[in-house]
Amino acid sequence: MAQQMGVREIVYERIGILLTLAEKAMREGDEKHAKRYVFLARKLSTRYNCRLAKKDRMRFCKSCGMPRIIGKNTKVRLRKRTRTAEYACSCGMTVGFKY
Numbered sequence: 001m002a003q004q005m006g007v008r009e010i011v012y013e014r015i016g017i018l019l020t021l022a023e024k025a026m027r028e029g030d031e032k033h034a035k036r037y038v039f040l041a042r043k044l045s046t047r048y049n050c051r052l053a054k055k056d057r058m059r060f061c062k063s064c065g066m067p068r069i070i071g072k073n074t075k076v077r078l079r080k081r082t083r084t085a086e087y088a089c090s091c092g093m094t095v096g097f098k099y
């Protein structure tokens with residue numbers, strides 16, 4: 001059990017590193033690698049049965065597997081009346097959340 005905990009910690013750390021690499025690659029315009037890093041991060045989370053933290057899940061698009069870079073492939077829309085923020089990906093996928 002203690003060993004299993006250790007594995008999870010490493011997996012979470014690796015997912016964090018992979019997502020950071022994905023964002024970096026995306027900023028440099030390297031979409032192929034960005035997608036690959038996100039793919040690996042998601043694969044790790046299913047392989048080791050680690051649910052991604054909410055803030056990690058928000059870092060990439062579920063639909064096209066690209067990291068979200070605001071101002072590059074993601075638009076942010078704010079709806080004042082419902083106090084909702086929407087992240088719109090360039091592939092057409094939007095996610096909304098309360099703020």
Ligand SMILES: [Zn+2]
Nearest residue numbers: 061064089091
């Ligand atoms: Zn997308």
